[in-house]
Amino acid sequence: MLTLENLSLFYGQDKKILDCINLNVADGECILLTGESGSGKSSIINSINGLAFEYENAKFSGNIKVDNKDLKGMELYEISLMISSVFQNPKTHFFNVDTTLELLFYLENIGLDRKEMESRMEDMLRLFPIKHLLGRSIFDLSGGEKQILCVAACYISGCKIIVLDEPSSNLDDRYIDILKEMLQILKNKGITLIIAEHRIYYLTDLADRIILVRKGELFKELTKDELLNSERQLGLRSAIKTVLKAQNKSVGNDLTVKKLEYKFKDGFKLKIEDISFGLGNIYGITGKNGCGKSTFIRVMTGLDDKGKSEIIFNGKTLNKKDRLKNSSLVMQDVNHQLFTDSVEEEIKLGVKDLSQDRLDKVLYGLELTELKDRHPMSLSGGQKQRVAIASVLCKNSRFIFFDEPTSGMDYKNMIRISKLIKEMSTKDNIIFIVSHDIEFLNETADSILCLEEFTTPASKK
Amino acid sequence: MKEKKLKIKDLVTIGVFAVIYFVVTFAVGMIGVIPILFLIYPTILGIVSGTVVMLFMAKVQKPWALFIFGMLSPLIMLVGGHTYVILLHAFAVMIIAELIRRIGHYNSFKYNMLSFAIFNTWICGSLMQMLWAREKYIELSMMMGKEYVDILIKLITYQHMALVYLGAIIGGLIGANIGRILLKKHFIKAGIV
Amino acid sequence: MYYIKDNRLNPNPITKFFVVVLLGFTGVHSINHYSEWAVVIVISAMYFINGFKKDAIKNILWFGVLFFVPDFSALEKFPIFILMMLSLFALCRMFYLPFAAGKFMIKTSDVGSIISSMDAIKIPKEVSIPIAVMFRFFPSFVEEKNSIKMAMRIRGIETKNPVKYLEYVAVPLLIISSNIADDISKAAETKCIANPIKKTRYVSVRIHLIDFIYAVTISVIVAGGIICSH
Numbered sequence: 012m013l014t015l016e017n018l019s020l021f022y023g024q025d026k027k028i029l030d031c032i033n034l035n036v037a038d039g040e041c042i043l044l045t046g047e048s049g050s051g052k053s054s055i056i057n058s059i060n061g062l063a064f065e066y067e068n069a070k071f072s073g074n075i076k077v078d079n080k081d082l083k084g085m086e087l088y089e090i091s092l093m094i095s096s097v098f099q100n101p102k103t104h105f106f107n108v109d110t111t112l113e114l115l116f117y118l119e120n121i122g123l124d125r126k127e128m129e130s131r132m133e134d135m136l137r138l139f140p141i142k143h144l145l146g147r148s149i150f151d152l153s154g155g156e157k158q159i160l161c162v163a164a165c166y167i168s169g170c171k172i173i174v175l176d177e178p179s180s181n182l183d184d185r186y187i188d189i190l191k192e193m194l195q196i197l198k199n200k201g202i203t204l205i206i207a208e209h210r211i212y213y214l215t216d217l218a219d220r221i222i223l224v225r226k227g228e229l230f231k232e233l234t235k236d237e238l239l240n241s242e243r244q245l246g247l248r249s250a251i252k253t254v255l256k257a258q259n260k261s262v263g264n265d266l267t268v269k270k271l272e273y274k275f276k277d278g279f280k281l282k283i284e285d286i287s288f289g290l291g292n293i294y295g296i297t298g299k300n301g302c303g304k305s306t307f308i309r310v311m312t313g314l315d316d317k318g319k320s321e322i323i324f325n326g327k328t329l330n331k332k333d334r335l336k337n338s339s340l341v342m343q344d345v346n347h348q349l350f351t352d353s354v355e356e357e358i359k360l361g362v363k364d365l366s367q368d369r370l371d372k373v374l375y376g377l378e379l380t381e382l383k384d385r386h387p388m389s390l391s392g393g394q395k396q397r398v399a400i401a402s403v404l405c406k407n408s409r410f411i412f413f414d415e416p417t418s419g420m421d422y423k424n425m426i427r428i429s430k431l432i433k434e435m436s437t438k439d440n441i442i443f444i445v446s447h448d449i450e451f452l453n454e455t456a457d458s459i460l461c462l463e464e465f466t467t468p469a470s471k472k
Numbered sequence: 473m474k475e476k477k478l479k480i481k482d483l484v485t486i487g488v489f490a491v492i493y494f495v496v497t498f499a500v501g502m503i504g505v506i507p508i509l510f511l512i513y514p515t516i517l518g519i520v521s522g523t524v525v526m527l528f529m530a531k532v533q534k535p536w537a538l539f540i541f542g543m544l545s546p547l548i549m550l551v552g553g554h555t556y557v558i559l560l561h562a563f564a565v566m567i568i569a570e571l572i573r574r575i576g577h578y579n580s581f582k583y584n585m586l587s588f589a590i591f592n593t594w595i596c597g598s599l600m601q602m603l604w605a606r607e608k609y610i611e612l613s614m615m616m617g618k619e620y621v622d623i624l625i626k627l628i629t630y631q632h633m634a635l636v637y638l639g640a641i642i643g644g645l646i647g648a649n650i651g652r653i654l655l656k657k658h659f660i661k662a663g664i665v
Numbered sequence: 666m667y668y669i670k671d672n673r674l675n676p677n678p679i680t681k682f683f684v685v686v687l688l689g690f691t692g693v694h695s696i697n698h699y700s701e702w703a704v705v706i707v708i709s710a711m712y713f714i715n716g717f718k719k720d721a722i723k724n725i726l727w728f729g730v731l732f733f734v735p736d737f738s739a740l741e742k743f744p745i746f747i748l749m750m751l752s753l754f755a756l757c758r759m760f761y762l763p764f765a766a767g768k769f770m771i772k773t774s775d776v777g778s779i780i781s782s783m784d785a786i787k788i789p790k791e792v793s794i795p796i797a798v799m800f801r802f803f804p805s806f807v808e809e810k811n812s813i814k815m816a817m818r819i820r821g822i823e824t825k826n827p828v829k830y831l832e833y834v835a836v837p838l839l840i841i842s843s844n845i846a847d848d849i850s851k852a853a854e855t856k857c858i859a860n861p862i863k864k865t866r867y868v869s870v871r872i873h874l875i876d877f878i879y880a881v882t883i884s885v886i887v888a889g890g891i892i893c894s895h
């Protein structure tokens with residue numbers, strides 16, 4: 012049994028993140044903690060696994076107990092002997108490069124012998140059919156595969172409690188379904204699950220209790236019906252699975268992709284022919300993980316092109332350089348595109364003849380005026396993204412690309428970015444959004460292009 | 473005292489920064505394609521890598537962190553074909569750098585700067601091994617003619633090596649100060665240290 | 666069992682490292698030409714029996730080029746500047762043997778066995794963890810660097826000032842790397858890496874016959890080579 016007694020969490024002297032949390036979790040229970048970004052649900056998870064104190068210099072009062080053992084003062088490894096963690100972004104949360112070793116890493120650290128490791132491995136493989144992921148480099152796995160591996164690693168560790176911090180943020184629908192199945196299996200095995208999440212549709216059947224976290228407090232326990240009827244007011248993502256709305260096929264023919272071909276290392280091919288896009292439209296680009304969405308962006312923007320594409324705009328062929336000049340990109344990890352030491356400098360960077368007037372307007376429109384002297388890297392994720400968008404707005408490009416702009420976003424932020432993008436759209440530009448967030452695409456895109464239709468799998472030799 | 477022991481987080485930081493430092497060392501080392509530039513390589517390396525090492529020192533203010541960090545690059549170079557000379561030389565250099573840091577209690581800029589200036593001389597070991605292997609190098613260069621070898625013999629001397637060390641220390645001091653400026657301009661503001 | 670090979674023909678990393686250090690001596694102390702060739706051939710043979718046929722051939726070819734090219738007496742007439750370039754050749758030649766052994770070690774050892782080896786010879790965790798992290802972080806570093814460069818190109822950041830350029834690359838790279846360092850150590854800590862009990866390793870370090878053969882042959886060749894050249 013896991014008990015939180017009067018748990019309060021502070022950053023620094025007075026910044027209170029959690030306020031007097033009381034929670035009893037019975038063995039084998041599945042608890043869903045939900046709420047808007049910044050409500051404190053992740054902080055609860057990080058208090059339970061101890062990372063908040065070690066890594067974020069948080070202080071806490073109250074008690075966290077597992078089977079009446081107080082976790083206070085325990086080293087992280089002692090906590091981890093009882094509690095496993097799954098993180099939001101599986102990209103970097105690996106210690107080993109080899110997947111098999113990563114799975115066994117915990118077992119090595121608790122000193123199991125080889126025989127026991129093998130039997131645990133077999134046991135895990137009986138539950139989860141992931142043999143194809145073994146013995147590979149984590150750098151060859153898709154985000155979804157990595158997350159599956161993380162969950163499997165939790166099971167193999169034999170911990171009775173698993174905490175998960177927004178595990179679905181970077182997954183597409185297909186992998187969310189797999190994640191759901193895995194969690195169901197874990198629950199059936201009697202493992203306690205505590206999940207912080209605002210994308211809730213896949214958990215409504217699974218969760219025994221759904222608790223709404225608001226402003227650092229456990230605000231209310233919700234029933235399934237309450238959730239289904241009021242997720243929007245609560246700032247949550249849809250409580251039922253969203254389907255892609257039927258879209259009208261692409262209209263307009265200002266930009267034509269006459270030919271775009273890209274061969275991947277493993278032999279599979281992306282080949283697009285004769286597709287047109289019209290000015291003033293917003294296009295959603297979808298397709299499952301690893302079908303070439305990022306490649307599509309790289310070729311279209313002229314960042315990476317092996318010369319096999321022919322792209323025509325208003326009757327004129329655009330070569331790599333032209334495309335690079337006329338494109339802007341908001342990357343998935345905006346950290347990559349922030350270079351200077353203040354928000355204002357950042358927006359001015361690389362833009363010629365930008366008037367102060369225009370700059371102020373953009374800053375104002377994106378609620379960045381007050382932040383303009385801050386260091387971009389010191390901002391929150393959403394703010395950083397708005398800085399990147401501001402610089403794109405000032406560049407005033409013909410083609411604007413967004414790479415997964417909503418990963419990990421709650422409803423409010425998702426709607427906000429959707430509105431922003433729609434406002435950006437003028438009759439002189441074309442916006443492309445690569446995303447697997449169907450709710451967001453339904454909200455934003457005029458037309459959808461599914462790249463899966465254009466891929467051919469690796470040809471068998 | 474517990475706080476002063478290297479924790480997992482520190483050890484991981486050592487590994488991560490060692491990769492960055494080595495990549496910088498390697499990239500700057502490309503100027504060695506023109507052999508004469510090899511003599512100012514330590515100076516340039518100091519200037520370019522100062523930021524990385526100063527940021528590292530700001531992040532991990534604990535005993536032996538710099539020592540371990542500093543021994544990793546020579547270790548890679550050993551596997552990459554350098555001789556044991558570079559390892560022994562680096563060992564001596566890193567002990568001195570570590571001691572200087574200790575005097576400044578690991579958080580004083582002045583001592584960290586001096587420490588880095590000494591730290592930066594480890595790369596001179598790659599030239600030292602040439603000096604110690606002078607005969608072999610000259611023998612191999614013989615094929616290129618007597619004239620060339622004469623120049624070579626004049627070039628590879630202990631006096632010149634002293635100048636290279638001096639250059640390394642000066643480069644280190646410049647690099648440390650660039651590091652300090654960038655630390656203030658970016659990393660402290662961004663909340664990284 | 667689980668896709669981790671225990672190859673009887675592949676020496677363990679400790680042996681390979683020993684050979685690298687041993688050959689390091691040849692960088693500063695000359696050995697006989699025939700011995701040099703013998704070492705190169707042994708390394709190629711090791712590549713070969715481990716299935717790295719291309720590397721086996723490349724190894725011999727490279728050494729052949731380095732061995733024979735500087736022998737052209739015509740070189741003497743070249744201007745000094747070109748000679749200087751060519752002296753790089755001499756340098757490569759000087760350090761080729763330890764380099765080849767090092768390359769063999771890196772190419773044919775998986776990270777798991779390197780980590781296990783470090784445990785086996787009781788290298789303290791203060792050293793073995795950073796080394797393990799280096800293997801883990803290097804590919805991430807390359808990925809991040811490429812992303813940043815991509816971002817710079819599309820933002821149209823073109824600066825002639827190399828200092829500015831370095832600042833633009835270095836600052837985000839260092840910040841992102843710091844964050845990744847945190848993430849990696851979180852992953853490690855929640856997997857009990859700090860657990861003080863005696864750890865086990867799935868990948869075991871065994872000493873096969875091949876380890877003796879490799880170490881002893883190279884030792885004999887080097888020792889013989891040094892004696893013969895005096």
